Amino acid sequence: MNQLDALEEQSVYILREAYRHFEELCMLWSIGKDSTVMLWLARKAFFGHVPFPLVHIDTSFKVPSMIEYRDRLARDWGLTMVVGQNRDALAEGMNCDKGRLVCCRALKTDALRHTLDGSWPRQRMGEDGEYHLDENPQAFTGVIVGARADEEGSRSKERYFSPRDTNSDWDVADQPPELWNQFKTDFAPGTHVRIHPLLDWTEINVWEYIQRENIPIIDIYFDKGAGTRYRSLGCECCTGTVDSTARSTQEIIVELRATNVPERAGRAQDQADTYAMEKLRREGYM
């Protein structure tokens, strides 16, 4: 069994545990490579099916082709799409000029928290392939997230199953033990559990798996002639491209093997403050 096989088997095991134990389960799909690999792993785990909704938080500032790609895949693969947004903040003109962390907090953290607990309206894709108001917004008690331990410091402290309290806060210093593939599947009312099937994957593992499985990843990861590409996806305003001529998955793998530039170097919010990501994550950012 090679490394990718071992990672796949463990992720599948985690996904099946999540599906078994959490009745109100969802998967966060950011459209990026990691959560798309995770979506593919769900299809592996459930033999072609994805038996829970996929939640996307739309800040309205995403690169437009991301939304197009999302809805196309949702229709092709028969996914249950749920979309949430901080409409009030957007109506009041929130954007990254108000401060990057302020904007992330409003459009991502707050929108995510209220979409997950069902307190804000959310849109659900119907049989007709169009979005409609979700008539019955339940609070999700299990949330599958594509965080990887190697992305940045605070993510390396996550458990596979990490509890979040009633405010979605993460108590990093006091997490229950997790051993021998026995996970935290019991939780108090009002709390929820974040599930991390990709915790052990590295950026290069993700690309190697995309190549091996031939996963249809969004094409803005590739250079289309301008000598630049996205390495990490986010809002158009806060996500820079990297200089690269990689046009295929294979070329990206070659490039990654040679680089020493961190993956999130193009993500402006990380640079705003030394502990920016940890602060955001404690509050419920993914």
Next chain:
Amino acid sequence: MGAATNIEQRETMNIVIVGHVDHGKSTLVGRLLADTGVLGDGKMEKVQTTCRRQGKAFEYAFLLDALEAEQQQGITIDAARVFFRTDSRDYIIIDAPGHIEFLKNMVTGAARAQAAVLLIDAKEGVRENSRRHGYLLSMLGIRQVAVVVNKMDLVDYDRDVFLRIEEEYRAFLAEVGITPSHFIPISARDGEFVASRGKTMDWYDGATVLDAVDSFAKLPSRVDAALRMPVQDVYRFNARGDERRIVAGRIEAGRLKVGERVIFSPSNKTSTTKSIEAFSAPVTTAAAAGSSVGLTLTEELFIERGEVMSHLDAEPLVGTRLRVNVFWLGRRPMTMDKRYKLKLGTAQVEVRIDKILRVLDASDLDATTEKSQVDRHDVAELIVATRNPIAFDLAETNESTGRFVIVDEYDIAGGGIVRDLVQDADHQLRLESRIRDIAWVRGDITNANRAEVAGHPASMVTLTGAAGVGKHAIACVLERVLVGSGHHAYLLDGKNVFLGVDADLALDDRAGLVRRFGEVAHLFLDSGTLVVSTTNVIGLGDHRTLQTLIAPFKMLIVHVGPEAEGLPDGADLRFDPGCDPEAAARRIASVLAERGRLRQG
């Protein structure tokens, strides 16, 4: 370009770094990263800048202790994971906290590792957590350990200091069954004997930390062991025309092929594997340890999560009493009077302490036998009793089905390994009924077929209580109500079995009476009947035995007795003596319906 055409097959290994607080674990890992050039560009500079801004000297440990709280307190709180590579393989280094408060994080980190590096401070010597961590490594099943004596610079690189620590700690590790692969004197701060040899300790000619880590062996695969696949779930999605009924689980040990006879424990159901299902993967007819698979079976059985699939000649043990070693991490102590949840493989059962054999302080291994509870950070040898039979192995023969965690309220609060099966009163009967179930001759009709035709599964309702309390009246009404609503129900009165089947038995042969009653009930259940039974011959205490004989069919135990005596252990419902039989029967029927044992609608 060529390099990426084939995905490089590199080996990965998880290594945990443990030891007493402040003995320099994070410094060692930071040093390993810096000396082998695996840090991303700018990471070192970023941490150095932060240190300057906060007015403190740069330390290698800061590279890891990325969380704000940790830098303020200067100790590792959680087990951080660091990716790292040498010429020979990729590593995930788990930097586990050494502070006693965070022992649960150390356990979390170490449980994922295949090998460990254990640090001891040359100046402070062997401390409480040096021993506690050594003991826990042994319980967690980690046998490959390299011991590193750090901060040799603080003792002038004195060989005698190193040898004294080696002698003391080797003796300790021998007691817990660990033979260390290396003992290495280092200075993590100065990089001596971390990635390179250095010049300060000519008297030492052994390996560096990097050499030691590279020499750890990949764990032997469990492919050649007996087949164990704990059932994780049974799927039937029905979406998009998918009719498959798939038994999902991870093969923890052994190999599996299509067309093989398999048995599920503890239910003793047998079937034959028909196919291995997969999405977007080549068709395969065999799988081995480590694979998360999905199977279809030739006979569709009602199988539940928690059962263990094996081959017929090598089943796991089944029982309710286990002798175990436990380590406890919960804030509340583990006490005799409380019920906990035990999770072993995919099974979950209620468990309680039956007997405390001894409680140890893991830091010095002095036994304290008089303790009546297991406190936080204690290690204990216990006999535990599960409410229902569970399938398992001994940790020494099959690690993955021989270890478990204990859940207190919502959180995992302890873990342990199974040392032995303690035979309970029903052990012999359980073995006999397994032999019976395997050899049972069947026609073409399965229990599932019968349940489909009848519209309900076979199950049993047993009324217990003293003579003359009105059990028979309730049973009669219940039979009438069930048959009247289209169920295959039958009133099996103990007396009828006693008169005929038991005619040759002595009146005081209780074991014989119970066994025959159970076997007769089992025949009715196997025919698809909903059995309503009452008997004065068999007491409440015998129902566990009865349950063993009729397993995996479900039993609902209804007790008729005074309120003052309460609901007896094991009973599901209680009624007052002389109660209205119509109301009682309706109540029983509604509980049966809630549990899915009656016809729908």
